[in-house]
Amino acid sequence: MSLEISGHMKHPNMRIAHLKEMIALEEKRATLLTQIDVVNERLSTIQSELYGAGLPRIAKEKRVAKSKGRKGRGELKGQILEILNAAGKTGATVKELAERIGIKAANIHSWFSVNLGKIAGLKKIGKARYAINGAAATAFQASQKSGKKIQAPQKSQGGEGSGKGSKISETGQSR
Numbered sequence: 001m002s003l004e005i006s007g008h009m010k011h012p013n014m015r016i017a018h019l020k021e022m023i024a025l026e027e028k029r030a031t032l033l034t035q036i037d038v039v040n041e042r043l044s045t046i047q048s049e050l051y052g053a054g055l056p057r058i059a060k061e062k063r064v065a066k067s068k069g070r071k072g073r074g075e076l077k078g079q080i081l082e083i084l085n086a087a088g089k090t091g092a093t094v095k096e097l098a099e100r101i102g103i104k105a106a107n108i109h110s111w112f113s114v115n116l117g118k119i120a121g122l123k124k125i126g127k128a129r130y131a132i133n134g135a136a137a138t139a140f141q142a143s144q145k146s147g148k149k150i151q152a153p154q155k156s157q158g159g160e161g162s163g164k165g166s167k168i169s170e171t172g173q174s175r
Contacts, residue, residue, distance in 0.1 A: 076101070076111060084122075084132040091123075091131030 079101050083092055094112070098105040112130060116122055125131045 080111065081132060084130060087131065089131060091125050091129050094128040
């Protein structure tokens with residue numbers, strides 16, 4: 001008996017042999033990925049011994065076959081602010097941030113396009129290079145020392161009556 005698969009005749013034993021080979025290759029890949037993680041960890045240790053603390057290295061999550069899913073609310077913001085705070089006035093590039101956090105550079109660009117105007121002290125200082133200064137850096141350092149999680153200061157949205165729903169007409173009544 002033979003099976004027809006996509007127009008070609010395949011013998012059932014041939015298919016089983018291919019499936020067994022696939023399983024063996026997946027097991028080999030998992031072993032190699034584990035070895036790569038060990039090598040990367042050792043390289044990171046040696047690098048920090050040679051060059052000192054420098055920018056903090058955020059450990060990447062273990063590789064899994066399934067999708068990692070989205071980061072928790074505010075987690076990306078915290079990671080970006082932590083790295084920028086450690087970088088000081090020189091800041092960090094989008095590529096550096098993406099590598100350290102373990103996400104695509106396009107996601108970092110998108111995050112900055114949304115949040116650059118919202119977080120006080122967050123500045124673009126060059127092509128794809130950002131830094132944090134002022135109250136945001138001070139507040140972040142204080143939160144790190146106290147162990148409390150805080151939100152970065154938000155830029156002022158204006159005084160009373162500047163919101164969308166509170167326009168005052170010439171007669172003095174809200175619209």
